[in-house]
Amino acid sequence: GIQVEQSPPDLILQEGANSTLRCNFSDSVNNLQWFHQNPWGQLINLFYIPSGTKQNGRLSATTVATERYSLLYISSSQTTDSGVYFCAVDLFYNQGGKLIFGQGTELSVKP
Amino acid sequence: GAVVSQHPSWVICKSGTSVKIECRSLDFQATTMFWYRQFPKQSLMLMATSNEGSKATYEQGVEKDKFLINHASLTLSTLTVTSAHPEDSSFYICSATGVMNTEAFFGQGTRLTVV
Secondary structure, X not given: OOOEEEEOOEEXXXXXXXXXXXXXXXXXXXXXXXXXXXXXXXEEEEEEOOOEEEEEOOEEEEEEHHHOEXXXXXXXOOHHHOEEEEEEEEEOOOOOOOOEEOOOEEEEEEO | OOOEEEEOOEEEEOOOOOEEEEEEEOOOOXXXXXXXXXXXXXXXXXXXXXXXXXXXEEOOOOOOOOEEEEEEEOOEEEEEEOOOOHHHOEEEEEEEEOOOOOOXXXXXXXXXXXX
């Protein structure tokens, strides 16, 4: 089956620093989403980005579908950015919304 | 974004009892809902796909008689963990997609502890 790999697995930043999280996937996908899981477990939708680039405030994401990877950029990080970031994909031959998750990147932003 | 509400947020039950978890789409009609399970420090694993008015489709290795799923309306799906055992303790989270869009939105999750 498809492999979804995220790197790095853990990341510690000083407040104000920038970071790039990567998601590689091994097959063609219909869709890719980035999520932030907060300490209470809630998954917050960050981006719905099967291809191209999107920006939302301090966050932006780029997916290059032909090369099977996506990047999530966090600029001027804040302590509230701490948590686990997941990318998830759904496959062309699967039902839309049926997501396969990567293992996540655990981000800790220190004051 | 769309809102998905899950209830309860946490539950403690005795071994051998059953627990029902509800997943509701509050501001859109969810043609499809999904149920995931997450163990501590791990990723989310899909358990089953639930379509309104039809039987759920379970992923390989998930016991359909233990995890009963009902999707009776376009806004409600339920997961019942039957005869719960301590190894069923986990974080269960649902997601929903709408009619025209495949973007998935997630509920708050339910932390189940079986004692």
